[in-house]
Amino acid sequence: MHGFEGQMQGVWLPNIYHSFFCGDTVVLFAGYRHQARGLANITMADITTEQVWEAIGKQLFAVMGMVTAKNEARTAGIVYIVRHEKLYVASVRDAWKVRHVQHNPHVSMTVMIPKSIPLMPWIKIPAATITFSGVARVLEVSEAPVDVKKMLFRGLENVPDDDASTAIIEVTPQGDFVTYGVGVSLMGMRDTQNARGRVQV
Numbered sequence: 001m002h003g004f005e006g007q008m009q010g011v012w013l014p015n016i017y018h019s020f021f022c023g024d025t026v027v028l029f030a031g032y033r034h035q036a037r038g039l040a041n042i043t044m045a046d047i048t049t050e051q052v053w054e055a056i057g058k059q060l061f062a063v064m065g066m067v068t069a070k071n072e073a074r075t076a077g078i079v080y081i082v083r084h085e086k087l088y089v090a091s092v093r094d095a096w097k098v099r100h101v102q103h104n105p106h107v108s109m110t111v112m113i114p115k116s117i118p119l120m121p122w123i124k125i126p127a128a129t130i131t132f133s134g135v136a137r138v139l140e141v142s143e144a145p146v147d148v149k150k151m152l153f154r155g156l157e158n159v160p161d162d163d164a165s166t167a168i169i170e171v172t173p174q175g176d177f178v179t180y181g182v183g184v185s186l187m188g189m190r191d192t193q194n195a196r197g198r199v200q201v
Helices: 049-058 096-103 146-152
Strands: 017-022 025-030 061-067 073-079 081-083 086-092 106-113 128-139 166-180 196-200
Touching: 049 081, 049 106, 049 128, 049 166, 049 196, 061 096, 073 086, 073 096, 081 146, 086 096, 086 146, 096 128, 096 166, 106 166, 146 166
Parallel strands: none
Antiparallel strands: 017 025, 061 073, 061 106, 081 086, 086 166, 106 128, 128 166, 166 196
16 A cells, blocks of 8 residues: 655555545556646546536535634534525534534535445545635525525425524535536546536535
């Protein structure tokens, strides 16, 4: 197993499990891949904003990054729905993520898209990811659109609009979507430079 730090030069990796860095995380993959050729000649994935929104809409789990009242970083796993190019999260009102968003509405989101090789699920490969920043606000149940409430509370008993124990977090993405493994094949994901993408929200 091979580990790499910093900028990786042009070498071929053997056809065995090996590790490489994806952001700050060490991940495992298998197969031949030529190492990164330097930041000056990066070719990024050819994706569109519509493709990214479609990918986000097909998932339901993400990690939301927030800042506490003490300016400390926090993350929380959330289940979301997408409507009107916004993400909505239901939560109990006294949850820490609700308090953090009320204190500082600037958040980050990372949506993870599981990947696997057909007929070989035991081979561990990294998930595709979509990361973006956004502005969040806490809504009363009565403030959320009707279609949002139907999707958020599906399978549950009706949640009344005056339910003071429930809150809805609305996240509006801003800036760019930064992606890894979106719009590329599993083989293409082995090149961590070419598998990256960036499109405007």
